[in-house]
Amino acid sequence: MDEALNRLTKKFGKGKKVEYKKGGRAVIYIRVSTKKQEDGFSPETQREHCYGWAKNHDYEVVKCFGGNYESAKSDTKRKRFNEMLRYVKEKKNKIDAVIVYNMSRFSRTGSFSEIDTLKEHGIVVFSASSSYDARTISGECIQGFELLNARIDNKMKSQAIKDNGEKALRSGRWIQQVPRGYDMKTTKAKQEITVNEIGEQIRRAFKLKANNNLTNEEVRVKMKAEGLDLYKQEWSKIFSNIFYAGYFSHNFLKGDIIKGPHEALVSLDDFLKINGMLNKKHTSGYETKLDKEYAPLLGTIKCPICGNNLTASLSTKMRKKYGKDIGYYVCSHKGCKYNASSRKVNKKFEDIINGVSLSKAFEELLKIQLQKSFPILNADRINEIKNIKANLSRIENQISTIEENYALASNEKTKRIYMNALEKKEKEKEEVLGQLTEKDNSILNLDNYINYGLNLKDNILGLWQLANLGDKKRIQNLIFLDGLVYSKENDDIEPLSKNEFIFLFNSNSSSSDNKSKRQVTKNNDLSPWVLEAGLEPAQPIMAKGF
Numbered sequence: 001m002d003e004a005l006n007r008l009t010k011k012f013g014k015g016k017k018v019e020y021k022k023g024g025r026a027v028i029y030i031r032v033s034t035k036k037q038e039d040g041f042s043p044e045t046q047r048e049h050c051y052g053w054a055k056n057h058d059y060e061v062v063k064c065f066g067g068n069y070e071s072a073k074s075d076t077k078r079k080r081f082n083e084m085l086r087y088v089k090e091k092k093n094k095i096d097a098v099i100v101y102n103m104s105r106f107s108r109t110g111s112f113s114e115i116d117t118l119k120e121h122g123i124v125v126f127s128a129s130s131s132y133d134a135r136t137i138s139g140e141c142i143q144g145f146e147l148l149n150a151r152i153d154n155k156m157k158s159q160a161i162k163d164n165g166e167k168a169l170r171s172g173r174w175i176q177q178v179p180r181g182y183d184m185k186t187t188k189a190k191q192e193i194t195v196n197e198i199g200e201q202i203r204r205a206f207k208l209k210a211n212n213n214l215t216n217e218e219v220r221v222k223m224k225a226e227g228l229d230l231y232k233q234e235w236s237k238i239f240s241n242i243f244y245a246g247y248f249s250h251n252f253l254k255g256d257i258i259k260g261p262h263e264a265l266v267s268l269d270d271f272l273k274i275n276g277m278l279n280k281k282h283t284s285g286y287e288t289k290l291d292k293e294y295a296p297l298l299g300t301i302k303c304p305i306c307g308n309n310l311t312a313s314l315s316t317k318m319r320k321k322y323g324k325d326i327g328y329y330v331c332s333h334k335g336c337k338y339n340a341s342s343r344k345v346n347k348k349f350e351d352i353i354n355g356v357s358l359s360k361a362f363e364e365l366l367k368i369q370l371q372k373s374f375p376i377l378n379a380d381r382i383n384e385i386k387n388i389k390a391n392l393s394r395i396e397n398q399i400s401t402i403e404e405n406y407a408l409a410s411n412e413k414t415k416r417i418y419m420n421a422l423e424k425k426e427k428e429k430e431e432v433l434g435q436l437t438e439k440d441n442s443i444l445n446l447d448n449y450i451n452y453g454l455n456l457k458d459n460i461l462g463l464w465q466l467a468n469l470g471d472k473k474r475i476q477n478l479i480f481l482d483g484l485v486y487s488k489e490n491d492d493i494e495p496l497s498k499n500e501f502i503f504l505f506n507s508n509s510s511s512s513d514n515k516s517k518r519q520v521t522k523n524n525d526l527s528p529w530v531l532e533a534g535l536e537p538a539q540p541i542m543a544k545g546f
Helices: 002-012 035-041 043-056 079-089 113-120 137-170 197-212 216-225 232-239 268-280 316-322 342-353 360-408 412-442 446-458 460-466 469-479 512-525 530-535 538-545
Strands: 024-032 059-069 097-100 124-127 182-186 191-195 247-249 257-259 311-314 327-330 339-341 356-358 484-487 492-495 503-505
Touching: 024 043, 024 079, 043 059, 043 097, 059 079, 059 097, 079 113, 113 124, 124 137, 191 197, 197 216, 197 232, 197 268, 216 232, 216 360, 216 412, 327 342, 339 342, 342 460, 342 469, 342 484, 342 492, 356 460, 360 412, 460 469
Parallel strands: 024 059, 024 097, 097 124
Antiparallel strands: 182 191, 247 257, 311 327, 327 339, 356 503, 484 492
């Protein structure tokens, strides 16, 4: 009877008995979030328990992962954790189990996704500090509770960190690394944030940006000459960080900005002014790039249809057709398809600016203004030269050190490294020497300074043509405060407003071609310092005096 029943069972029985494999190949994963946790969950403690559990359950440990400080805030961003997952999922490694000290070491987010994925590969996660079998239904439930508890604990700790962080910030205590330019010393009793040498250079960069309306690229070049070599993107971050204006801004403050106890490197007014300038360069949600040589009117020229600032681009179609780059001012505003040849627009701008000159009525006023601004500008230039010389001295010391190390080196590979470094530093020295020569030549006597400044009043077109891209923008924005629009139909450019207080438009501007040529010739002997010293600083100081 029993034999017949066995035959019937084999033939007609459904399902199968679950038989759990005893032992197999396993890996151990251990994790410590911070050094503070080592008292309770040190790597040694975790490793010892995991190896003991593996031995008692007949598992061969083939590899151990982790052991370093790795937060479980996001399971997907843990480097060692992901290395372990990749290893166990490879079929050739034939892994049966992952052993952890407890489930909080595996995941604090409470996620079952990786556990389920490992099960699909025939791999079970075991907790060395628990007695349940994670392969059984009851074991799965207990494992789920452990993960849920880990998640709750993690959320509570996270909230406690945020609350304590907010409390510290509102009491005037900074809770993370200070920005470039500051040093911070923190004890239980007090915190001290001081401005270092780089901070003084950043202070000067803010001053240049606020007073001279420089682009980030122009600031980068100037500060590199003085020894602070940062990428343009880094300057963008610095100029938009309100910490430098003496305020705290942090996620823990829930959108609030509070006054900090540290020294500001820029006044709040100048900080807002700088960021106000940056905001004007944004249209349709992105920043308009203004550093295009073929489109100097970017930031000044506006769309005649929708009124937004125009952007610029090179036509790939025209490049293929004519074999050269042809630029266009274009409107990127949604629904507007306006475009105009940059060559035509630039030419029309030169025609209109050719009729611009400073009114003779303001000549004496300009002379007084130049006399007032001279000592300020000259002092600033002398200070700039001092900084460039200090940077030059640092570079020369670095060159000397590299030469000494090269002379002592016996390994050819090491010598090549020193030689490459030496060539780089020599090139850097050459650039700084060039900038130093230019700055030295810019310091002139008062009479020459005033004469040059007065000579500019009837020569705005020539000045604009000889200026670099940044100075071009300053000239056009000084004259045409609200910008210009260009009509393709009429082939004409019109200003939205004019600086009537400073400039007048001549009535004889029709003979622009001949006058343009005459002015360019007249400007051949103009020094590069004239614009910065003679025109740009005069406007804000003059306005302030009225």
